Amino acid sequence: MLDAITHKSESDDRSEKSALGSTESSSHVEESSSHVEEVSNCLSFPRQELSQYLFDPEVYLHKLRAVNLHVLASEQWNASSLKTCHRTYLASATNLIHYLALHCLDVDQLKEDLCSVGFLNLEYANTNVLASITASIQLLENLKSDFSCKRTWPTDMRNYLALQEGEKVMDLGTSAMRKRASMHATALFGPLQEKKNVHIMVTVGREALANEMLLSDLLKAGANIVRINCAHDGPSVWSEIIRLAKNSSQMLEKPCRILMDLAGPKLRTGPLKTGPDVMKIAPKRAAQGDVISPAQVWLSRTGCRPPAHLSLDATLFVEGDRFFKELEVGDVLKFIDVRGKRRSLTISKKISVFSCCGYVAESLKTAYLESGTKLCIQRKKGKVSIGEVVNVPAMEHFIRLRVGDLLTITRDPRLSLEEIDGTTYGAPRITCDSGRLFNSVKPGDPIAFDDGRIWGVVKGTSINEIVVSITQASPKGSKLGAEKSINIPNSDMHFEGLTSKDLVDLDFIASNADMVGISFIRKLSDMVIVLQELEKRNLRGLGIVMKIETRGAFENLPLLLLLAMQSPNPLGVMIARGDLAVECGWDQMAGIQEQILSICSAAHVPVIWATQVLESLTKSGIPTRAEITDVASGMRASCIMLNKGKYIVEAVAMLNSILHNCTAKKNVKTLPKPLFPSSC
Numbered sequence: 001m002l003d004a005i006t007h008k009s010e011s012d013d014r015s016e017k018s019a020l021g022s023t024e025s026s027s028h029v030e031e032s033s034s035h036v037e038e039v040s041n042c043l044s045f046p047r048q049e050l051s052q053y054l055f056d057p058e059v060y061l062h063k064l065r066a067v068n069l070h071v072l073a074s075e076q077w078n079a080s081s082l083k084t085c086h087r088t089y090l091a092s093a094t095n096l097i098h099y100l101a102l103h104c105l106d107v108d109q110l111k112e113d114l115c116s117v118g119f120l121n122l123e124y125a126n127t128n129v130l131a132s133i134t135a136s137i138q139l140l141e142n143l144k145s146d147f148s149c150k151r152t153w154p155t156d157m158r159n160y161l162a163l164q165e166g167e168k169v170m171d172l173g174t175s176a177m178r179k180r181a182s183m184h185a186t187a188l189f190g191p192l193q194e195k196k197n198v199h200i201m202v203t204v205g206r207e208a209l210a211n212e213m214l215l216s217d218l219l220k221a222g223a224n225i226v227r228i229n230c231a232h233d234g235p236s237v238w239s240e241i242i243r244l245a246k247n248s249s250q251m252l253e254k255p256c257r258i259l260m261d262l263a264g265p266k267l268r269t270g271p272l273k274t275g276p277d278v279m280k281i282a283p284k285r286a287a288q289g290d291v292i293s294p295a296q297v298w299l300s301r302t303g304c305r306p307p308a309h310l311s312l313d314a315t316l317f318v319e320g321d322r323f324f325k326e327l328e329v330g331d332v333l334k335f336i337d338v339r340g341k342r343r344s345l346t347i348s349k350k351i352s353v354f355s356c357c358g359y360v361a362e363s364l365k366t367a368y369l370e371s372g373t374k375l376c377i378q379r380k381k382g383k384v385s386i387g388e389v390v391n392v393p394a395m396e397h398f399i400r401l402r403v404g405d406l407l408t409i410t411r412d413p414r415l416s417l418e419e420i421d422g423t424t425y426g427a428p429r430i431t432c433d434s435g436r437l438f439n440s441v442k443p444g445d446p447i448a449f450d451d452g453r454i455w456g457v458v459k460g461t462s463i464n465e466i467v468v469s470i471t472q473a474s475p476k477g478s479k480l481g482a483e484k485s486i487n488i489p490n491s492d493m494h495f496e497g498l499t500s501k502d503l504v505d506l507d508f509i510a511s512n513a514d515m516v517g518i519s520f521i522r523k524l525s526d527m528v529i530v531l532q533e534l535e536k537r538n539l540r541g542l543g544i545v546m547k548i549e550t551r552g553a554f555e556n557l558p559l560l561l562l563l564a565m566q567s568p569n570p571l572g573v574m575i576a577r578g579d580l581a582v583e584c585g586w587d588q589m590a591g592i593q594e595q596i597l598s599i600c601s602a603a604h605v606p607v608i609w610a611t612q613v614l615e616s617l618t619k620s621g622i623p624t625r626a627e628i629t630d631v632a633s634g635m636r637a638s639c640i641m642l643n644k645g646k647y648i649v650e651a652v653a654m655l656n657s658i659l660h661n662c663t664a665k666k667n668v669k670t671l672p673k674p675l676f677p678s679s680c
Contacts, residue, residue: 222659223642225639230502279316331347441488546572614655
């Protein structure tokens, strides 16, 4: 992948070359090949003992000059690609070319030798490759013992390097290049807030409509970017989320940008029949069945949501003006649940929330409530007040799969929802409306569901059905629900760049969001379509976030970046580690995310660190140690993204605290105490 620019493969198709404006002749390719071989021979110069050339910089100079010439030559080989880049990104694109040229060579031994004598490690010179090489050459020139020899390198080298670009000067020095990286991140995400070095992004869905304080609480906790996934819900829900986000931003005087991800051509499971409109309330129990703590339930009028700091097990909306006028702390609410069991709730707290108030109730027994359940307050002398439970949501339905189970995937639209997840022919059934899936898979292909939480092998196929044998799932069975991902890692399935739904959603995004996320991009032609659609709509200010979640996107990343740099739009990259790990292999993810960070650093393109960040904290309220260190790794990116969950506000607050603490330690230099021999 790293020599994708400097040494193009003959298998590159013509459309991708024309997309990059590539007009290099075969002689240039042959020239680059011979030059790479020549430089490689130079770098394999027999290694001497360190003591022999500590005071003879000529050995290093010989190698570094060869590397420098190769890096400069790479610009000539890719001149047509650079000419098509927008002036905003020209210097960054040039540095990316230099980075790729450097990494085409085997320079590991040279890096080690330079470090051994105290020189800059070229491994960390991604943002300013040419300036780092020339600075090292200048220092070696100054160390030469024979000052009478004629220098072949300019003696007026300063701490910056400039290249002539027509009548303008392009500064490729270290400081200028670092400023460009910061400038590009600010253009996409906005200025950094509260002395943090990293932005915080949060995925938000329709749960924000049920809790109008959620977005306000997220911004207070430290988030400054809201992400909406267009694969879920629709324009009416998105509009309301954006309205709430902007209102909260104005009220709190905190910035908030909106990223909307296009759904893309992702394969997903179809709908399942919804469960009954029943809510389960259960206390926490020990392994022996004894109650450890009662269930905590929020009780209020419709629309009055609980404060974010409360840890609750359920939320009940109740209608009844007289009921709430007479309700007091200590009251016992009696009711008959859907099973006919007599149950009760005890009011423990009354809490005011802006213009409304609600109550926290406790239950020591498991109960099932539905819309229409009557809650009764019985006073002395037989006086009774009744409240009626309303708006109980339907339970989410799912299929539980275990190792050895057979799952049938069907695309037959005539099946009713009741038939879809039944056990016809002894196997649970789900739907997928993508014809590409049924036309591409074959027996023996591995298949993954829900970001790799469930794996199977295709056992048989027909025009309308695929039979899958489950090979990997939780020992107790894994849940597979509606709208979950389906991945076929070894398939040559053809995907269109933007779907018809994406094009409709893009019109909405153009009017309402700051950034658009391009999902499941694979090749240059996908990016060409995106740029054409943005150009049609004259959306030069809309940020573009390329989601790297396929093997093709990862392998073509340098070319995709150069292509995107032809547009003036703010540009970013998201490392979508869920689908990417499924497609490329779990054991490859560590190296892949490092390469993406390194390439984007060279291109001065900001990165979003995404997928399962602080997931345990978000879902259960308790983080793992591995999650904290994952955040530390993510701090090398410009933005860290959290997904939604019950404890999302607490997760944002935790992430914000970690970022603040790390930034403070960088700014406050504390020296360790000196060690003295203990007195005897």
